[in-house]
Amino acid sequence: xxxxxxxxxxxxxxxxxxxxxxxxxxxxxxxxxxxxxxxxxxxxxxxxxxxxxxxxxxxxxxxxxxxxxxxxx
Numbered sequence: 626x627x628x629x630x631x632x633x634x635x636x637x638x639x640x641x642x643x644x645x646x647x648x649x650x651x652x653x654x655x656x657x658x659x660x661x662x663x664x665x666x667x668x669x670x671x672x673x674x675x676x677x678x679x680x681x682x683x684x685x686x687x688x689x690x691x692x693x694x695x696x697x698x
Contacts, residue, residue, distance in 0.1 A: 650694050657695035660686050 661682045668678035687696045 653693045653695035657686055657690075657693070660690075 661679065664682035664685060665675070665678045668681060669675055673681070690696050
């Protein structure tokens with residue numbers, strides 16, 4: 626019985642599907658956009674000019690999350 630089952634292909638495990646790197650890049654970019662928008666709003670509420678607030682929020686994102694692909698752009 627063992628000899629009959631040793632060569633069956635249906636008993637082999639299916640390989641895991643590969644992760645799509647585009648999904649990770651999209652997630653990083655989406656996170657960057659949300660962070661910058663939220664932080665810009667906070668800074669504008671605090672009295673900072675919108676252009677300055679956006680630039681500061683972008684720099685804060687790069688400093689805090691520099692390991693992401695979105696921060697390296």
